[in-house]
Amino acid sequence: MDHTACQGELDADVDKIIEAQNVSKWYGNFKALTDINLTVRKGERIVICGPSGSGKSTLIRCFNRLEAHQQGEIWVNGIRLHSKMRNVTEVRKNVGMVFQHFNLFPHMTVLMNCMAAPMWLRGMPKEEATDIAFKFLERVRIPEQADKYPAQLSGGQQQRVAIARSLCMEPAVMLFDEPTSALDPEMVAEVLETMTSLARDGMTMVCVTHEMGFARAVADRVIFMDRGHIVEEGNPHDFFTDPQHERTKVFLSQILRH
Numbered sequence: 001m002d003h004t005a006c007q008g009e010l011d012a013d014v015d016k017i018i019e020a021q022n023v024s025k026w027y028g029n030f031k032a033l034t035d036i037n038l039t040v041r042k043g044e045r046i047v048i049c050g051p052s053g054s055g056k057s058t059l060i061r062c063f064n065r066l067e068a069h070q071q072g073e074i075w076v077n078g079i080r081l082h083s084k085m086r087n088v089t090e091v092r093k094n095v096g097m098v099f100q101h102f103n104l105f106p107h108m109t110v111l112m113n114c115m116a117a118p119m120w121l122r123g124m125p126k127e128e129a130t131d132i133a134f135k136f137l138e139r140v141r142i143p144e145q146a147d148k149y150p151a152q153l154s155g156g157q158q159q160r161v162a163i164a165r166s167l168c169m170e171p172a173v174m175l176f177d178e179p180t181s182a183l184d185p186e187m188v189a190e191v192l193e194t195m196t197s198l199a200r201d202g203m204t205m206v207c208v209t210h211e212m213g214f215a216r217a218v219a220d221r222v223i224f225m226d227r228g229h230i231v232e233e234g235n236p237h238d239f240f241t242d243p244q245h246e247r248t249k250v251f252l253s254q255i256l257r258h
């Protein structure tokens with residue numbers, strides 16, 4: 001590990017996995033995030049919801065530096081993210097990300113998809129990487145598909161492989177960016193079950209999702225965003241039964257109608 005990149009920038013509170021303080025982000029002249037404050041502690045399950053274009057994806061992409069913020073501070077697992085940081089890989093080793101469109105390597109088998117990052121980023125020997133890959137393919141209940149290529153799997157299976165691939169890096173936090181919204185309806189349940197079981201095992205998770213059943217069952221906190229702001233947050237019971245803000249009420253009435 002290149003410790004020089006984060007020297008003098010380590011956060012003392014080890015319980016905080018993510019901390020965003022007054023974070024703002026622009027795309028050109030357009031302000032996508034405004035004054036975001038959010039702390040995610042070890043073991044917490046956070047669900048972020050809100051209308052399309054409200055900044056949910058942008059926010060979680062800032063947490064693994066797929067996007068850069070321009071104002072405020074973000075700390076991830078004790079490392080401060082900033083424009084002069086030299087080692088973004090060090091951050092990404094700590095942060096697993098699962099995307100809407102799986103983003104598996106199409107030319108690699110399921111097994112190699114899972115072995116690649118531990119070998120390339122952690123320098124793990126092949127045998128150990130194979131063991132880890134099988135451990136997490138079993139975790140998502142798909143070890144029998146190890147020798148197939150992504151295109152030979154269903155969408156739900158591919159997404160479970162994508163989850164296993166992230167877990168192989170044994171990240172401090174998993175970010176999910178609408179992981180079920182590209183799936184056919186009959187495949188949503190298997191992915192949500194996998195996510196629910198990870199949550200039950202104590203994984204720290206930040207999930208952007210419209211799956212409000214999942215939010216109710218699993219989240220410690222639900223965060224509602226609109227137009228780049230966190231408008232409201234609360235525990236699922238309060239959030240769903242007694243939303244405080246008009247925009248939250250409108251959003252929930254639209255999404256829960258279906």
Ligand code: ADP
Nearest residue numbers: 027030032050051052053054055056057058059
């Ligand atoms: P959400 O995830 O809530 O749907 P996004 O974070 O994807 O919202 O987008 C927030 C806003 O930022 C939207 O208005 C979107 O059009 C804009 N945006 C997102 N990515 C880019 C980009 N790369 N360049 C310019 N604008 C972007």
